[in-house]
Amino acid sequence: MSDASYITTAQGRRIAYEKTDGQGPVVIFCSGLKSDMEGTKAVHLEAWAKARGQAYIRFDYSGHGHSSGEFAEGCIGDWHEDTLAVVDQLTEGPIVVVGSSMGGWQALLLARAIPDRIVGMVTIAAAPDFTEDGYWASFTEAQKAELQAQGFVRMPSDYDDDYIISKRLIEEGRGRLVLRTPLRMDFPVRFLQGTEDTAVPTETAVRLLDHAEGDDIRLTLVKGADHRFSDPDCLTLIEKSVEKVLARAKA
Template sequence: MKKIHDTLKTANDNSIAYIYEYSPKNKHNLIWFGGLNSDMHGTKAEAISEYADLNNYNFCRFDYSGHGLSSGNFEDCNISDWLNDSINILDNICNGQQIFIGSSMGGWISLLLALKRKNRVSGLVLIAPAVDMTEILMWNNFSDNEKNTINKKGYIEIFSDDYPPYKITKNLIDDGRKYLLMNQKIPIDCPVKIIHGIEDEAVPWDLSIELTKKILSNSITQLFIKDGDHGLSRTSDLDHIFFSVEQIIKKI
């Protein structure tokens, strides 16, 4: 199986770093969508790469603009940029129908891409999907003082034990409002698997229950892991992800 490390030049002169592992003989295709402030070398992405290699599945992963090895500054980017990165990778690098595997923000991006490229998606595996995160998880949870700061300065700084300090911009919040899904039915009819940890402190697990109600597909399975956190990167968690992919493959 070939393993290509390269960059894709986009129409707006961005460079999107990606890794594409494939063989023309392989029948099934997987594409990974990471979370906010993550990169394509995270634990889950690396584990799925090994799993895909063992099972002769093509696998593509990439860094969003302002992430990892891709061009751009994180603070200048928004959901439109990251969705366009995803469209560019899908349209120009990946062949055939794909199983979209999206983690956290990548779950939201996966859904948005599935709506734009319905003929290219054969199934969705959504891991702690942070759907509408800019509104539900960010803006709605900001204090009045934080909202005033972001409106005046254009950003607020976020401090986390897991990441270096980073900025959430007004641009990100405002742009995210163009892509809100939880206020409507979501016309996706392919198989969907949702995996969420009950101990997730970043994305409440009940958001996945509400998401299930919004997606129109009749083939949706939810898995809640009682002691699972947001990362879901333990061996047992990864096995659940692999099993979900296999269940979708059986249906296509």
């Protein structure tokens, strides 16, 4: 990768980022769990932003990519603080948030934390509350006992090495759940979801659509697309969705 720039959060974490200057609103890409700013979607959107002169930021949460820290020591709240630091230190005025998988949860947390700054949102296979509804709900009694005894369990992944799921990730995540209390989004929102996603089921996308409150919220299902959502047609759909949100925001 090119030489990244860095900011330091209030908690002392060093966060790597790449920023493209251009017209606002600034588009901010939030990556998924154990993904980073060198992922296909993050880099593709940077090229799209440069081509249209759009301000754009991609970054690595702590414990991811080129940022400081260890993944196994992080949690949803840490990564939310990292995301807020990126917004606070690198942007002014309105922003559009694009969140992939766990980054979709981070986007929804931003909608609660700084609703007045957000003028549009696109999520891709958003995974809100996955620590509780995905991991904890699927753990066997043996895994729950293992989590309590040693502080973590290993979970296989179809897309990466095994995940080390810590007790802190599960317990801290319970304070960040967004599907249990009202979720108001008074800006254009586009949820994108593949029907062959084995990491985030279609039911999660429908539940999110039903739960979210707002006048301009739509869900698009792509038959046959998996969790990566990175083939040429999916990447084009992401572009067009961000463009639609930007156009509606400016209108």
